[in-house]
Each structure stands twice: as structure tokens, then as C-alpha cells.
Amino acid sequence: MILFRSGATRRHLLGLGAALSLAPFAAHAQPAAAPKAPDAGKVSLELLMAEQPLPDVWLGDPKAPVTIVEYASMTCGHCARFETEVFPVLKKNFIDTGKVRYAMREFPLDPLAAAAAMLARCSGDKRQAMIELLFAQQPHWAYVDKPLDALRDTVKMTGMGQKEFDACLNDQALFNKIDRMRNEAAQKFGIDATPTFFINGDKKTGEIPPDALDKLLEPYLKK
Template structure:
């Protein structure tokens, strides 16, 4: 049965509302907070990048994260798997996670993950997924050691890594360069083809941004 309007005024109000709804975009693209040159962003740093995805991907995402950052953990738990499946594994995105520890515990976690070589990112994902079991535990270092036993890091190696002054310094050099040269002051911070985005990043945000960057190539 057709919808009936009691008055012409009701009809006009409904028509105006429909027009307003149609003119409203379904999703507003997340706006960048700034921009840096790709050359500066990709310049050699104190630690080599661990790169995921094709070197020839049209879109490069660099994330600066802290291992004790709950928003970073949420991204890696809820968003990163979709990013990997839809874009990294299909050759559309090159992804790099860089260290930006906000406290000594985060520095320790990054140092230990670095010792796993090409398994670093898997260790990072593990630590983010179990963040509450170590970062917010009564004895966080004990919790960190227990989680990392799953990667094969025993207590002796755990303690040795945490005494590695050169590695400690290099992790902090990565953070300091990001702060001084790229303007990073919070986590997570993302650079997507040089455009800077801060704070929460959703799957929908990434879909929109990656589509825009890919079309611009």
C-alpha cells in the first residue's frame, strides 16, 4: 500500500529530509594531520625496517607504535588482520612498523622482539594480543617473559637482551628521530605515502585512504 501524506506540507517535509539524507556522504574520509617527504620518512635509521608486503606496492604505510599503548594493541588486534589479508598479502600495501616506546617497559618489549629477526612482527602481534597479561600485570617483566616463552626466548636470553645497551640505544634513536624529524608525539601514528594520521584507524578508514592513494598513482 502506498505511503499516504495527510497534507502537502508533510509531503514537502519528507521530500526535503530524503534529499538531505541523499546528499550526506555515507562515510567521511579520515583527514591527514600533516605530511612529510617520502625521502625523509624512508631515510635509513638506527635499526633496519622490517618490511611486510611487496617492495613495489603502490601504497606504503609506516606505523609508529608503543608496545604498551592500548590503542596500538586494538589496531593490531582488530584492524591489522584485515589490512594484511586485503592489502599486504595481495601486493597493494607495503607495511612497516617502527618503534616509538612511550616507557621503559615498551622499550624492553621492542628489544626482545627485535632479537627474533624476521619473526619480529609475529612477536609484536603476540605481545599486542596478550598486552593485558604483561603490560598491566603486577609484575610486568615476569609477564613479558612468560608471554615470550611462546617464541622460544628463555629466561637466560631474556635477561641478556635487556642488558644490551647498544640495542636499547638504537630503539630509542628510532623514537627520537621520529619525534624530531617527523613530528611524532603520540601512538599510534601512521604515515601513508607521506600523509600523517594520528589516533584510531579503522578498517573503513584504511579502505578509503588506500583507495584514494592507489587511484592517485
């Protein structure tokens, strides 16, 4: 079962819709739990790479020998540490050198995480920059009394104004697609925690220290 984060109270999360008349959050205060598949250690690349409710945004060479798909929640502290401490090493040593292609998929653990994911999608070609900003600034918007106000102030750094912010978070269709992304991942791949990675279909849940990347990816690069 997906639970609310301890860092934000249930009252705050249920109040997201009232704060800005956000229809998606008023209608979906807590994402419905999806039936989960068995927690298999490996899934087929064909299933993993099937069309998603929202298109994948890939970084790296499409012909790279290693494909990494990460399921992350924008309010997840472990995901933030991966983004700020590990991802720069992954990008420099593996993505930029043609060894790895990588995509992050949304798996929001609460409505606030869904809001942040929606804002990243609404950023268009700035999505990666928005993700990096939100994870870097996570303590300043995810663990405060008025998270939506803090989130609004944070995304202003990317040039997103009030009108765009409100329009994005009122986009019911976008919310539904992010919710489907989470539900399908739980059902098909047994995901119930973030971050969860699939490396050429092999499932790994939890943090990856930056100094463990070489050892972790070496067997895949030898194949």
C-alpha cells in the same frame, strides 16, 4: 613530553633495572624528551625512508603503490587494537594483494614498551610473530604488578628462554638504537602519540577502524 603510562606505576617502571639488573633501564629510566618538529601533515618519502637506527622490516611488495609506516608503542592500547583488529584486514586485503607495503617502527612511551620492543628485535625473523603475540597478550603483561615477570612468561611462548631474555634486555646498544628511533621520529616528524601512521608521507594519528581502510586507502590507489 613523553609521559609514563597510567597503567603502570612510576615505581614499577623505575624498578625495571633492579628486577633483572638491566643496565639500559637503570641508566635510562625514562627516555629523554626530544625536541619536536612542527606537526606537519605531510613529510617527503625521501626523508621518511631514510636509513633508520634499526633496519625496517617490511611486509608486502616493494613495488606496491602505497607505503605505510606505523610508529607504535608496545604498551599502547590503541596500537594493540590496531594490531589485533585492523592489521589482519590490512594484510589480507592490501598487503598480501600487492597494494600496500608496511613497516612498524618503535616509538616506546615508557621503559616497559622499550623492553618489549627490544625482545621483538631479538627475535630475529620471528619479530612479527613476537609483535603480534605481545599486542594480543598486552593486558596480561603491561597492566600487572610485576610486568617483567609477566613479559618473560609471555615470550616463552615463542621459545625464548631465560638466558636469551636477560641477554636481550641487557643489550645497551639495542636500547640506544630504539631510543634514537623514538627521538629522531619526534624531532623530524613531530610524533608525540601512538599510533602514528604515514601513508605515502601523509601523517595520520590515532586509531583506524577496520571498516575505514577502503575509504582511507582508495585515493592513494587511484593515483
